[in-house]
Amino acid sequence: MIKSTYCDKKQQEFHSITDLNQLSEYKDDPNAFLWVDLHDPSKEELAKIGEEFTLHPLALEDASHEHQRPKIEEYDNFYFVVFYTVKLNTEKGVLEVREIDLFLNKNYLITVHEHPIDELKEIETRWTRNVQQLNWGMGILLYSFLDTIVDGYFPVVDALVDQTEDIEDGLYTRKGGLHEHDTALKLLSLRKQFLALRRIVTPQRDILNVLTNRDNPIFDEQINVYFRDIYDHISRLADTVDLYRDQLSSTMDANLTVASNELNKVMRTMTAASIILMVDSLIAGVYGMNFVNMPELKWEYGYFIVIALMLLLTLIMSLFFRKLRWI
DSSP, rough: OOOEEEEEEEEEEEEEEEGGHHHHHHTTTTTTEEEEEESSOOHHHHHHHHHHHHHHHHHHHHHSSSSSSSSEESSSSSSEEEEEEEEEEEETTTEEEEEEEEOSSSSEEEEESSSSOOOHHHHHHHHHHTTGGGGHHHHHHHHHHHHHHHHHEEEEEHHHHHHHHHHHHTTTTOOOEEEEEOOHHHHHHHHHHHHHHHHHHHHHHHHHHHHHHHEEEEEEOGGHHHHHHHHHHHHHHHHHHHHHHHHHHHHHHHHHHHHHHHHHHHHHHHHHHHHHHHHHHHHHHTSSSSOOOOOGGGOTTTHHHHHHHHHHHHHHHHHHHHHHHHO
């Protein structure tokens, strides 16, 4: 599906384009900005847009295949940017990563994505709300675009951080039974999600660094300070992701240590019980040898005395092991 919008810089108004044949009319108009959004385009639609805007075949090939690494490439007449949006599916506990490709020129912005991008509605709202800044050029539109996407990362990272801290808080307070398997699976899942975020955030930080430090004819110099703001945000995200990714490794080691300690407690309890029963078995074994000359066998209360002795030894040893905190 192709959706086209153009903005008249003089009138500071946005208008939808229903006839795609009008694209050629606006794409080179210095008084207009053109945004063409392609949602799950066919090869024919992508080729038609590429021909209309003279897009490089290599960039079109990258846009037609998902799972590209976040990057920015400069061509003769446009920039090609690969960026990602991220959502956390709380029901499934997985990250939903969506790729969006951008073709950027002084007069137009072309976005290509296979899946729906929720942030596009917010981006369009920000554009219409800040029409007075359109004189700054396409850079202000790109700023709104990237800033909205990066801002969407913070709730995701905060949710993952909260999950990590909840597990860490419960690691040393869990009671009754061994749950190290479930905890290990949760920690492993969180570590994978932080790793997936790192693979996205780190190269996208490099993209913002390029946009901030490179002089180019597409953006007005005033926009650099806005790109630096996004760069600061994504740098903070990258630092947080790196911190908790490393911290999860330590937490996984701590979980194994706690599980090992719990297992040792169980083994100590079983060992204490075995020793107590072994002493009672020793007494029972002595009086079960059936020798003729065993005076105690002829005692009238010998049976009760032996039972009392076994109970007394059991009590004494139980108190001893309890003092050692084995039981």
